Amino acid sequence: MKKNTYIILLNHNGSNDTCDCILSLQKMTATDFKIIVVDNSSDIKQFDTICEFVKNQQISFVSFFQNEDKEINNEQIILIKAKENKGFAHGNNIALQFGLKQNDAAYFWILNNDTTVDPEALNELKSYHNQHAKTILGSKLLYFYNNETIQAVGGSFNQTFYISEHVGEGKSKNVLKKDLPSIDYPHGASMFVSRLFVEEIGLLNEDFFLYYEELDWVYRAKSKGYKPDWCEKSIVYHKEGATIGSSYKKKKSIFSETQLFISRKKFIKKYYSLSFKFYFSSLLLIVNRLRKGQFALANQLIKITFNDVK
Numbered sequence: 001m002k003k004n005t006y007i008i009l010l011n012h013n014g015s016n017d018t019c020d021c022i023l024s025l026q027k028m029t030a031t032d033f034k035i036i037v038v039d040n041s042s043d044i045k046q047f048d049t050i051c052e053f054v055k056n057q058q059i060s061f062v063s064f065f066q067n068e069d070k071e072i073n074n075e076q077i078i079l080i081k082a083k084e085n086k087g088f089a090h091g092n093n094i095a096l097q098f099g100l101k102q103n104d105a106a107y108f109w110i111l112n113n114d115t116t117v118d119p120e121a122l123n124e125l126k127s128y129h130n131q132h133a134k135t136i137l138g139s140k141l142l143y144f145y146n147n148e149t150i151q152a153v154g155g156s157f158n159q160t161f162y163i164s165e166h167v168g169e170g171k172s173k174n175v176l177k178k179d180l181p182s183i184d185y186p187h188g189a190s191m192f193v194s195r196l197f198v199e200e201i202g203l204l205n206e207d208f209f210l211y212y213e214e215l216d217w218v219y220r221a222k223s224k225g226y227k228p229d230w231c232e233k234s235i236v237y238h239k240e241g242a243t244i245g246s247s248y249k250k251k252k253s254i255f256s257e258t259q260l261f262i263s264r265k266k267f268i269k270k271y272y273s274l275s276f277k278f279y280f281s282s283l284l285l286i287v288n289r290l291r292k293g294q295f296a297l298a299n300q301l302i303k304i305t306f307n308d309v310k
Contacts, residue, residue, distance in 0.1 A: 003106035005033040005122060005192075006099040009113045010091040013041045015049040017114040017239065022054065022077070024116035030123045034075075034104075036095040037113075040082035047081045054079070066094055072102070087209035088188070096203055105195055111236070112189035116144065118235035125192045128231040136193050136221060138186025138230035140173070144239040148173050151238050153230045154183025157215060161281040162268050164215065177232045185214045185228050190236045200224050210256065211263040219271055254297050257289075261304045279305065 007025060011018045018037060025035060039047040047063075054061045054077050063079035064070045072078060082094055092110055099105040107129070109122065125137055141151040150173055152166035167183050168175065186192075191214060201224060205216045218228050252260070261282075268278050282305040289298040 001104055002032060004102075004104045005030075005107040005109055005126065006095070006102070006105050007033055007035045007109045007111055007122075008092055008095040008099075009035065009037045009111055010088065010095075011037055011039045011041060011046060011050065011113050012085060012091075013046060014113050015041075015046045015053075018050055019053045021111070021113050021115055021117075022059075023057075026057070026059070028117065028119050028122055030126075033109075033122060034078065036078045036080065036098060038080045038082055038091045038094045040085040040091045042085070044081070047079065051079055087206065089204035089206045089208055089213045093203045093206065096198055100195070100198065107195065108193055108198060110188070110191040110193075112238060114144075114239040115141075115189060116237045118237075121234045121236055124233040125231050128229075128234070129192065129194065132229060133194065134224075134226050135229040136186055136191060136197065136218060136226055137234075138183065138192070138228070139190040139234040139236040140168075140230065140232060141187055141189055141236050141238045142173055144237040147237055150175065151240055152187045152189075153177075153180060154187055154228060155185050155214070156181060157184045159272075160277075161284065162264060162272070162278060163281070163285070164212075173235075177230075183228050183230060185218045186230060188214045189238050190234070191217075192231075192234075197221070197226065201226070207266055208263045210259040212267040213263075216267060216270075254300065257297055258300050258304060261285075261301050262309045265304060265309055 009018055009021060022035060037050060039050065051063050059077055060075045061077040061079060062070065062072050062075045065081045066083045080094060082091060096108060099108055121139060129135065129137055138154045140153050143149050143151050150168040150171045153168040155164045156167050157164050168180050201217065201221045204213045208216060268274065286298050286301045289301065
């Protein structure tokens with residue numbers, strides 16, 4: 001039986017980006033893949049738009065609603081309408097759970113819908129993974145609108161201030177891997193794992209609505225001997241700003257800022273402790289928001305820091 005990579009795209013009110021991503025995936029030299037699109041948008045229009053697009057492209061597909069008992073044959077694209085938006089991890093888990101039921105699923109590639117890919121991106125990931133099987137892999141992310149510059153090759157987690165930053169951000173696309181620091185986790189815009197990884201480690205942690213899912217996956221995988229890594233030759237172009245980033249340096253919406261603080265607190269409570277260092281580092285981050293005049297945001301972040309979060 002042919003072994004496929006199941007590429008997972010999560011769509012939330014971004015059907016145009018999702019359609020662009022699907023087009024770029026169709027241009028890859030690899031042919032041993034299928035695409036799962038999970039739509040957790042607020043209405044059915046986004047889902048209908050993607051279905052119509054795939055139909056017009058004459059790509060074989062099947063579409064259905066979450067929890068429907070649906071079998072697939074040789075369709076290349078599986079379109080699933082989620083019942084509700086319960087976050088990044090939940091949406092991707094819908095696809096992972098579906099993929100695990102398919103006998104031909106050998107790998108999973110979680111890919112942001114606001115990306116396009118180099119024609120060799122998947123082949124390079126598989127080739128690298130064949131030599132480094134005990135890894136959770138990322139790609140080299142380049143800015144879509146400035147594709148000579150790296151957005152990230154992964155992330156680093158500062159255990160002093162409990163914040164994450166992009167590794168490689170702003171560097172030339174030609175910088176060598178050996179000249180960059182190692183990563184603590186792959187960027188969530190491109191994460192490649194084997195079926196065995198998911199079976200051994202489990203799904204993404206849905207306690208995190210947004211942010212820190214990648215780092216949590218890595219921490220859980222360490223006990224099984226897996227390491228975070230990235231493939232230098234797998235190139236993905238990311239429309240920075242179309243989806244929420246993960247760097248503290250970028251300006252975000254109040255919603256994304258608060259979700260970042262909530263997930264950060266959950267992560268630190270799980271793997272470290274809510275000690276003086278947590279509260280001190282949190283206050284430093286809040287003071288920085290105050291310096292920028294973001295008083296309403298700072299007030300919300302104070303409440304998150306000192307009150308229980310769910």
